[in-house]
Amino acid sequence: MAMDFIDRLQALAKKLEQVKETLATEEATKNALVMPFLHSVLGYDVFDPTEVIPEFTADTGTKKGEKVDYALMKDGEVQILIECKKYGEQLTSKHASQLFRYFSVTRARLAILTNGAQYEFYTDLDAPNKMDEKPFLTLDLEDIDEHAVPEVKKLTKSSFDVESVVGAAGELKYLNQIKKLLSEQFKDPEEDFVRFFASRVYSGVLTAKVKAQFLEITTKALKQFLNDSINERLKSAMGSDAPSKVAEMVEPEEAVQADSEELDTEKPKIVTTEEELEGYNVVKAILRQRVDVGRIAYRDTQSYFGVLLDDNNRKPLCRLRFNAKQKYLSIIKVDKSEERKPISSVDDIFSFSEDLLKTVDFYE
Structure with missing residues (x-):
């Protein structure tokens, strides 16, 4: 029985876990991880030069002797350019420089920068035929995000749909940036973020002292909100027999007594001794x-x-x-x-x- 796309991804993730300690070079990373990704996950024949060209050189406009690691082809046209680094190396915009140069001289709409574990996907949202500086999607085999899976699946040979991927790229790019911002605010809310909530629930003047109180209340409210969401999901997964308090993710000391946090302007609860x-x-x-x-x-x-x-x-x-x-x-x-x-x-x-x-x- 053919494996599902997600199963193929997970099988490669398992292989990565087994071999990562032995990957000392870029070539080892390509052989152990990148070629299996192209072949087993995306379904391309890595031994057929009409599908996958290793050490791809474009005709014009690039530095002499410079190559991109792989070009994926369809109907005789370059569709995706791929640049590889060795496993464990951080992916930076410096690593993408060859991709930037090649992007403008081929008809490729997509480029991938990878170290075998992380795959960054780029396109040309900001200016036509010029590769964006930031990826619109990242797939991490060491921590697979379920939201990324259907987007990567669109690049498989059997359902290759470059227009659909590029079409969704704009939304994905901003979606991921907003998720990252939310994650940062949940950990350490900025003043504007706190002010947004404080101004909705508190009718008094937002003095420095009130803002300080709301920084703490907002931080606790966010933690509780996350806790409650996790509890709800766990409860529904475990059925009605689940204990009423399934998960407690925040430190007990920081836990909030729900009603006692309300600001009482008559009797301030904060007493400076x-x-x-x-x-x-x-x-x-x-x-x-x-x-x-x-x-x-x-x-x-x-x-x-x-x-x-x-x-x-x-x-x-x-x-x-x-x-x-x-x-x-x-x-x-x-x-x-x-x-x-x-x-x-x-x-x-x-x-x-x-x-x-x-x-x-x-x-x-």
Whole structure:
């Protein structure tokens, strides 16, 4: 029985897992992965030069002796140009330079840049006969995206439909960019993104303090929304007997008590304590060695008291976590992660002067 397209892709992905440690050169990558992709997945006869031309050279306009690794042919015309790199090498626009040059001197509408595991698909959306700088689609055999599969299937020999692929390319390109943006906002929402939600649900003035609260609330709401979606899908997959809480993807500490997060302008839930202000003064005393003390600001939230440079959420300096029995000073690292240092009194903050000064240096 003939294998389905997705099965053929998965078989190649399995092979990749088995052989990847041995792929030290571009030639090894071509033989072990790229030729099987062209032959077994896309269905071209790699030994028939009327279908696949290895080491393809165009007649005009290219540097002397320069070749593209493969050209896929149909009815005597070049349809797809393919450039290969060795497995493990990052694919960059520099690698695509030969494809760029060849694209304009052939009638190809599609080009593929690959390292055997990742396949980037390009066309000419931005200007006719000029290859775009960004791919409209990426297929990663180490992490197959189900949305990419039907688009790649259109390139198989049996259902080759270049017009359909190019037609869908514009939407795919922007769809993937928007998905990437959403993913970034879910991890670390920008001020405009937070303001969009805050302005819809909060009727008061969006002061700096309110915006800081909403940054935290929006981040938590996004995490909960993802959790709820996953729970719904798991519940429907497992049937009505599934437990009411199937998946808990966010850290318990960050989980939201649904109703208690609403902003209550009558009784603010955020209370800035004397001890937090005392800690803030100690942090200022340490940091004034490096920066003007007027640039150091604070924003208090329900879970921590944050100290910022230039009152900018993107420049956190440290966090005082004084709300529980065990107090912590959270040092902000270069990748914006936190390193929590347990302290027993405000004066203990002085012991971490070097760490705090290093954080300022990231931004200066």
